[in-house]
Amino acid sequence: MRHAFVSMKIGIIGLGLIGGSMAIDLKRKGFAEEIIGVEADPVNAAAAEKIGLVDRIADFQECVDSSDMVILAVPVGAAVRLLPKVLDRFAETACDGRTEKVVMDVCSTKEHLARSVRYHPMRRNYVASHPMAGTEYSGPWAAMPGLYDGHACIICDSEESSPKAVRLVERLYEVLNMRTIYMNSSNHDVHTAYVSHISHVTSFALALTVLDKEKDEKHIFDLASGGFSSTVRLAKSSPDMWTPILSQNRDNVLHVMDTYIDKMNAFRQAIADGDEDAVRRLIEDANRIRRIIR
Amino acid sequence: MRHAFVSMKIGIIGLGLIGGSMAIDLKRKGFAEEIIGVEADPVNAAAAEKIGLVDRIADFQECVDSSDMVILAVPVGAAVRLLPKVLDRFAETACDGRTEKVVMDVCSTKEHLARSVRYHPMRRNYVASHPMAGTEYSGPWAAMPGLYDGHACIICDSEESSPKAVRLVERLYEVLNMRTIYMNSSNHDVHTAYVSHISHVTSFALALTVLDKEKDEKHIFDLASGGFSSTVRLAKSSPDMWTPILSQNRDNVLHVMDTYIDKMNAFRQAIADGDEDAVRRLIEDANRIRRIIR
Numbered sequence: 137m138r139h140a141f142v143s144m145k146i147g148i149i150g151l152g153l154i155g156g157s158m159a160i161d162l163k164r165k166g167f168a169e170e171i172i173g174v175e176a177d178p179v180n181a182a183a184a185e186k187i188g189l190v191d192r193i194a195d196f197q198e199c200v201d202s203s204d205m206v207i208l209a210v211p212v213g214a215a216v217r218l219l220p221k222v223l224d225r226f227a228e229t230a231c232d233g234r235t236e237k238v239v240m241d242v243c244s245t246k247e248h249l250a251r252s253v254r255y256h257p258m259r260r261n262y263v264a265s266h267p268m269a270g271t272e273y274s275g276p277w278a279a280m281p282g283l284y285d286g287h288a289c290i291i292c293d294s295e296e297s298s299p300k301a302v303r304l305v306e307r308l309y310e311v312l313n314m315r316t317i318y319m320n321s322s323n324h325d326v327h328t329a330y331v332s333h334i335s336h337v338t339s340f341a342l343a344l345t346v347l348d349k350e351k352d353e354k355h356i357f358d359l360a361s362g363g364f365s366s367t368v369r370l371a372k373s374s375p376d377m378w379t380p381i382l383s384q385n386r387d388n389v390l391h392v393m394d395t396y397i398d399k400m401n402a403f404r405q406a407i408a409d410g411d412e413d414a415v416r417r418l419i420e421d422a423n424r425i426r427r428i429i430r
Numbered sequence: 431m432r433h434a435f436v437s438m439k440i441g442i443i444g445l446g447l448i449g450g451s452m453a454i455d456l457k458r459k460g461f462a463e464e465i466i467g468v469e470a471d472p473v474n475a476a477a478a479e480k481i482g483l484v485d486r487i488a489d490f491q492e493c494v495d496s497s498d499m500v501i502l503a504v505p506v507g508a509a510v511r512l513l514p515k516v517l518d519r520f521a522e523t524a525c526d527g528r529t530e531k532v533v534m535d536v537c538s539t540k541e542h543l544a545r546s547v548r549y550h551p552m553r554r555n556y557v558a559s560h561p562m563a564g565t566e567y568s569g570p571w572a573a574m575p576g577l578y579d580g581h582a583c584i585i586c587d588s589e590e591s592s593p594k595a596v597r598l599v600e601r602l603y604e605v606l607n608m609r610t611i612y613m614n615s616s617n618h619d620v621h622t623a624y625v626s627h628i629s630h631v632t633s634f635a636l637a638l639t640v641l642d643k644e645k646d647e648k649h650i651f652d653l654a655s656g657g658f659s660s661t662v663r664l665a666k667s668s669p670d671m672w673t674p675i676l677s678q679n680r681d682n683v684l685h686v687m688d689t690y691i692d693k694m695n696a697f698r699q700a701i702a703d704g705d706e707d708a709v710r711r712l713i714e715d716a717n718r719i720r721r722i723i724r
Binding site for chain 1: 562563564565566581582584609611621622624625626628629630631632633634635636637638639640641642643644647649650651652653654655656657658659660661662663664665666667668669672673674676677680683684685686687688689690691693694695697698701702704706709710712713714715716717718719720721722723724
């Protein structure tokens, strides 16, 4: 499907799994005429160019100046520093204080980012978004076509952005075949802590436990069934991405971790008491997830 | 591949995911000439016959009497009651106290079962085994061809079984294309607690947490990415299967749960302290699982 916004120049800052996969599909589906990439890591930058994720690599200012639309696809710690700089540059290069340029981010936590530009004069040129898709791999070589296809995308605080900017970002996600949901930043961070962030923490803790208890890696390899592999999969996720997420969403994550630890302790008590009825009830309660998750 | 042991009659007690999937492949690959099924639940029994998992349904005694080999594929609580009964019946129908018949189980915990027949006069006709494969679904309609293909299988305490019986079970697993590992029952239960049972408990606790915190099921559905779905997948597992596993492997499971709760608390503390270096180190430590699990 070719797109109404032809000939757009898209700048992507951060050419890892998320930015790289977006680059592939935006180019392939004709939304982007040219993709200009910025990547702080020189090895990743060279790889992104070699693989053909981007048409060219540029520095930050050249990318922002040459692009109609800028996508911030860096870990959220870096995004909080870079987003105001993008809007500053929009302001410096604007005509009569106005520009049609749009910047969007794709980060997994939203409140800190929202706060970082709340009073910025170019705030309305920024659209906060979070495409809910990914794999446990990272770097430009992890980028793949179709990563976003069929998943949900959250657009946050859309009333803070100009309708034209929101519409452009909505079209971008339509092109990626994502379902769009609207939410404010604060609710976003609560709900993603409940549904997404906690499952990464439990997976990290599972990997740490198994690596600690099972000293013989051969046994882990031999005894890992599909069940263990899928439960521990997220423990391969990047520390660069997840350290700032857990830090920026600290209060919500701690709150849901406390509930999780309570549930583990309830399970532990039922098993320790030899109370098979209680264990069965807990499992049956957990089974209710069947109704919701395929 | 046709098999050397042609014309075998195989009795399968328990026609759920595990027994049913075994029935499909043993028949398809020519290891079984006839499959005689026993199933306590009348709906499941009718379904197994209708789907064609078995050639016929029989009662326990008729199945044991008509089969060259009996596979116990019931939850481990029931297996502990039924295994001595199978060996009793072997004894009652033996010629001069001897029979070529073999019974094997496929349960996920092994010590209680081993103890239940330790001094049985027909002990050498029993082979303890645990094929490490499964899905989160249960019942005869969950049975599928190829479930076991390429996975590991543990044979326990093989020195307690007659070499001929062990060889037959080894051939059965060769036919299913499984890699065979040997271990005693006690080590089996330690290592499966470390690698398999804990991941079910963490998944049950995750489902309980998300269902508790996120009252709006629509949000869970919308926000569940592939990551959450894979981490919570095992929480769909059957209480009939998992209640007795957690009960029979109580001490090992509690031991590994305690380590897990310690790791969660360490993670919680690092996040609560705002100590990003500590969070990063924990994630990097967890990432070591990459080396072991594809």
